[in-house]
Amino acid sequence: MVASQTNRENSAPRLLDLYRTMVRIRAFELACEAAHKEGKVTGAVHLSIGQEAAPTGVCSNLRRDDVIASTHRGHGHTLAKGAAAETMMAELYGRATGCCGGKGGSMHIADFSVGMLGANGVVGAGIPIIVGAAQGLRLRGSDAIAVGFFGDGATNRGPFYEGLNWAAAFGLPVLFVCEDNGWAATTRTTSMSGGPGIAARAEALGVPTTVVDGNDVEAVDEAAASLIAEVRGGGGPRFLLCETYRLKGHTVHDAAPYRDPREVEERWTRDPLRRARDRLLALGVGAAEIERLEAEEEALIAAASASAEAAPWPLPAAAFDDVQDNGGAAWAN
Amino acid sequence: MGELSYLEAAIRALRDEMRRDPLVWAVGEDIGRGGVFGQYRGLQEEFGPERIVDTPISEACIMGAAVGAALVGTRPVVEMRFSDFALCAIDELVNQAAKNRYMFGGQGRVPLVVREPIGLWRSSAAQHSQSLEAWYAHIPGLVVTAPATPADNLGLLTAAIRCDDPVVHMENKNLWGLRGAVPDGDHVVPLGVASVIRPGRDVTLVTWSATVHDSLVAAEEVARQGVEVEVIDLRTIWPWDRGRVLDSVARTGRLLVVHEAVKAAGFGGEIAATVAEELHGRLRAPVRRLGGPRIPVAYSKPLEDVYRIEPARIAQACFELARAAAA
16 A cells, blocks of 8 residues: 655645635535524435545546445535536425435435436445446446545445455456545444554455545545546556544534544644645635635525525425336336 | 247347347356356357456345446346345345435436346255245335246346346246247237236136246146136236236136245235235135245255145145135
């Protein structure tokens, strides 16, 4: 395994783009959290606050026809892959105009039109799916690649082993991205894991692994660029381990009392947005420009929320749509 | 009209579909060598290892990968070797394949076929003998097929591959060698359509898979004593041909469902309940079900036979139904 070394050649314009995506994700998550408190967004909602750098740095190196699979914590991946905040927010509000017509909600957010093949309510379940997507793309003669996002918790599930082994055995064009946020639901992952760690597990399955500071968006961007070039070039699967931290609870219902507040406080000092912002200032980008960008993204999300709230609810009859072609709607009882 | 075995019919279905559509491919353990029963024999020679794909023993990944490959536009045929092993891939089938289209609001389709060999076969014991079709019928999103004849294996497997829904295609291990007439040319058996394989006026007998043949033996037996049984091979378990079954029971007033699967919570319960709901006033006898006892399948012959439904028991049930009606 290699630790990613960043040579800091990223120019300010590139970092501004990355920062814009991270600000959009953060604003989306905060709006979602607020809407949940007001009862406008319901169900299980898993926020990615603190983890914005990994989806941003990886997806900024993908083409529209590349495909990704995400997790229950999937808003960031979806936005970073290019989905519209408006249809995503409408989905969270359960409206007919949502990207899944109100059938999915937060845990099943997806936008196939931008190659985002779905969040998933089952930990690790996206791994075999994305491996198969890569196999299907290869069968079709496409040079698109597949990227599977998952968390540290997934590395204790069987599909992780089966999926990595499979990708290595078939030499498939897959980039595995593990966001190690330290917590598997409400349990510290290291307390439930044997062996020397996630990177060693991936390497043992034959997938070359790179470890990166997952809160440094430039480092993620740089590592992803190089790994994606290798994958697209036919080099077989690669594994990117992003070390990050979940700044909020497992779900919006979880105040995370099982964590030492000092640990969380210390982690906020490594907030990926704050770090990128400081770096932009250090690169000579003016505060006014940064603030303008932030205001634009916050306005975009505010507009998405307002539009979602005004959008129509789905008709009850739509509950019978898209079950299956054979034996679906006819069996409404 | 030629003659093929049930196994040869399946090879022909897959070969014809792979020739017709370059995006059809198969994936599973040992299929390059022909598969555990020989049901893929000769296919890797024709289509190569990229389309007849041998895999590690990783059922979850076989099924999950097929879901992903289906989402990007290919049509995978998944081999599970024994239906019992599909239980290692149940999240991938039930939570992923079956629900993908629905939970993402119709953005994707999962046109995969899962081949799951079922049934009692050569003392295979508890983990290689099950018939779990009722589980899958319970899952919105899935189609479930269970052919009893070579022609229906050809026609239903072809329909399953062409269908955009995920299909669980349950072939019966005890029928691989069964020979029968098979139509030449393109042969598609529509999903959801049962087949009346023996007309009769006294009792409607609904069955599928291997017990179709035991039921026919029983029907001939009772016919010699004046009881005419209408045998309906359901062929597709979901969606089941409710119309054809109700029409028949409306005429006979008597229903017997026979399946190899455990009777308790078996799919026969759904059929019996539907008939009771729809035709209560026209029934001339209480509905009857025959299915396996609620025990795992044992290895030793006398113990395995406890699970087996012999034609004599089916005949007995037919007589009892006919007598109840006369009373």
